[in-house]
Amino acid sequence: MSDKMNTIPFRKLLFWIFNEYKKYNSIFNIPSHGFVNYNSGLRFKLINEQIDSPIGPAAGPHTQMAQNIICSYICGGRFFELKTVQALDELEIEKPCIYAADEGYNTEWSQELKLSSSFDEYLKAWFLLHFLKELFPFSTNDKNGFIFNMSVGYDLKGIKSNAIDKFIDDLLDCSNNVLFEK
Secondary structure, eight states, X not given: OOSOOOOOOHHHHHHHHHHHHHHHSEETTEEGGGOOOBOSOOOEEETTEEEXXXXXXXXXXXXXXXXXXXXXXXXXXXXEEOOOEESOXXXXXXXXXXXXXXSOEXXXXXXXXXXXXXXXXXXXXXXXXXHHHHHSOSBOOSSOBOEEEOOEESOHHHHTSHHHHHHHHHHHOGGGSHHHHO
């Protein structure tokens, strides 16, 4: 297995979702009878938002990819702890990056995608979750029903950098980003 992640263009993700559902009644190999719907009207208030459920994936390499966020949503995830991003987005890290001779330590500063690719993946996932919510009865929540919880790091200098500042601004309101228009 490669340690490099390759993103899938929005158009291909959309085509994949439609084709697979039409042919096999599944999305990303998750059969429609396994889709989790929140139609009870029960809501949870978290971070001043209403969400259908307080469960979802913890941050990790998997939460960088739009298709994995979509899979989690289909299976009932509504709180998405996005992978921590940082200004140093081109580090080469030897894998595995956990040292556990005595106690377990994560020995890396890493993200698998560049900052711009991470933003692109989160934006694709955001659009596709809204799309799927309209297409399927995943939720009767008038609001989003889900939260993207961003994480930035790993040091104050990086967090205060222009690149991270732009990333945060774009996640808070992506309407001014060129990808939003695209």
